[in-house]
Amino acid sequence: MTLSASGVSWSAGGVEILKDVSLTVETGEFLGIIGPNGSGKTSLMSLISGIRKPKRGEVLLDGCPIGTLGRRTVAQRLALVEQQAETGERITARQAVELGRTPYLGPLSPWSPEDDAIVGAALANVDMAHLADRLWHTLSGGERQRLHIARALAQQSKILLLDEPTNHLDIGHQISLLDLVRRQDLTVVAALHDLNHAAMFCDRIAVMQAGRLVALGRPREVLTVERIRAVFGIEVEVEHEFDGSCSIRYRARRPRPLAAIAAVGA
Template sequence: MSLELVDVTWMAGYRKIIHDVSLKVRPGEFLGLIGPNGSGKTSLMSILAGVRRPLRGKALMGGMEMHKMGRRKLAQNIGFVEQQADTTDRLTVREAVSLGRIPYLSLLSPWSSRDDEQVARALLDVDMADMAGRYWQTLSGGEKQRVHIARALAQEPKFLLLDEPTNHLDVRHQLGLLELVRALKVTAVAALHDLNHAALFCDRIAVMSEGQLVAVGTPAEILTPALLQDVFGVTAVVEQDMQGKCHIRYAVSEKQMPGA
């Protein structure tokens, strides 16, 4: 099963945010979505997740238009972690992660030991098992982010969509999270700020600029000095290691230095 956008356009008010974007996410891949702030990454992620409906074009899951599917079916297939999500409810970490099981519950399918197992596994995956009894309001920003990801994992999604998932995480948990996503048996899409993270973990990279999809390919194909200059306005050297992984070194001119 795949996710696909076909000639998608989306507007906020009178402003066109996404312009005629077509993108197919291949089954089993880890696709990174990169681009400058304001390039349309978050809006594109929302459309891929079925949260927003395109103004024009189609958003498809398994060849079927998402807006024709029920919310329950979408939630059983797509786990979406947004940038900003909070609650004023007095929830424990375990209760917050348990919300990921709601798409599977009904009068005929009440909470079971399997639901407990999925919640426990999700907490372990994000290194939050020892905080399961903590209240949401007592968590740091990074801890809350890991709980959001655990909630999405508890959904057992076929597609895991993450909008800036490493925000608020320290370096160890940034790397641990991306390693986890790469190891999971899901199709994953993550909007990422750190281009070296995209190069290290993603199978392919899609580049957004001013609401348009300007390039899609492997990290080695996409992360070139020319593209980094054109899209991000930075000068960089791109090197490849023995495994073919890209590493980006940015050149900082004197006029860019603080106090210059």
């Protein structure tokens, strides 16, 4: 199962949000997309998921233009977890995860014990089985986010798209969920804010800046001091580990001494 974008561009309100972006997601890899707010991460996720149609270029899912495939076909091959997905319906946590089985249900394929088992396993994987009967509106933001992940796992697609999946989660659940996703037999594309998460879990990282793809490669190739400074405007130290991985240490901007400020103004 392959997913690729070829020269895709997208505009909103007369403003070009994405500009000639091309990338191919390798089967079985964990691809991270990073970049500052407004760099085009979410817009790119919307295009490669088929939610939006590019103004120029095309997105191919398993070699076929994604816009030519039916919604059920796309949903059976690709699952998306968006940043914000809420409902006003009075549904339980389990019922929210059961929605992941919708692409497989029909008059000739009603709900089955196998569907029950898949949903139960997905709830257990995100540590939400004990809250399966709780109503959606009584759950915290972090609990709802974990259910979104469970719903995507219950969908059993081969490609999983995650748009900032660790929003609202405490650090323990951030790490455990990314680790869970990494251990699945899936192709994963995740838009991430935390550079250390990208370094820790991603096979490759795509860097977005002002709507353009400015770098694509392995974490230690992409996460350099110079590139992080140029893209994010921050100073860091990058530590390289013996196993080829790397980690980012952020350096706080120190206020200028009062004497130096006075000297400048003199």
